[in-house]
Amino acid sequence: MTDRVCVGAIAGAFGVRGEVRLKSFCAEAADIAAYGPLTTEDGARSFEVTLTRPVAQGFAAVLSGVTTKEAADGLRGTRLYAPRAALPSLPDDEFYHADLLGLTAVDTGGQTLGKIAAVLNHGAGDLLELRGPGLTGSVLVPFTREIVPTVDLATGRIIIDPPEGLLD
Template identity: 35%
Template sequence: MPGERRVRMGRIVGVSGVRGWVKLESWAEPRLAIFDYQPWLLETGPGEFRELRGARGREQGKGLVAELPGVADRDQAAALIGTPVWVPRAALPALPAGEYYWTDLEDLEVVTVEGAALGRVSHLFETGAHPVLVVRDGDRERLIPFVPGQYVRSVDVDDGRMVVDWDPEF
């Protein structure tokens, strides 16, 4: 597991009942898909992970609840509140050409079509209309709409580079 890429897929946010079930926040789409990606890597401390296989769960109200192997009572479940849930990047299915997982775009070098360096992708966020790239270069931060063909001209994950049609002064 050292050096293996991981993707944060959710976190444990509470307990459900007395038999060790947990309430789960999922960032998978659809949210129940988090159970399709196994093993889970529970982040027990900075850079420390506990592998967990066989988590299962269901929707309950507006959230998810999960049964975790080895967690048999409410006290054990309560000790996990706040624990991030990661999965190995390799557990995610391959995507068609031209589609990307956000995690694959993070840390790409971003340059303009003229070759001006803008920085690196820090992260993305959703606005409703389209995702937005947060590109950082030192203290400078740029917000660039992730609109392929219009602002994003090319993405080369293997080469670690993204070309954008963007004014470097903006």
């Protein structure tokens, strides 16, 4: 587990006064502004975030130190991270996506299947992108209790009970 979690990304400038279009990855989208200063992935820059209004697919927001459209445009694609300590603790059956990345996936018999490369959500629920030497490319595994009955962060592994034909 890392000490920072990606909570959003800057989608580009919004208007001409330095506002940005901010995409939130938080369960409650507006909470992105409540997690204290957010930093870039490399930690080189830090921003206080003030949400100004909802916009299509996110929020218009003011970031501290960003005062021009050009500066806001220059941040397009920048991912923003919050300290893990600022985030709410989760129930036992919920996980931050960052904690699932890199976990070893094994089947119910203990055979290693690969590693979790990404957690995706296209609107119908979370999918785990599984990559491994015995797989042809990536395999998308639905992240449901039936198919993924066990997530053990302490040992760094998950158990997958794939339906027939999923890994073929």
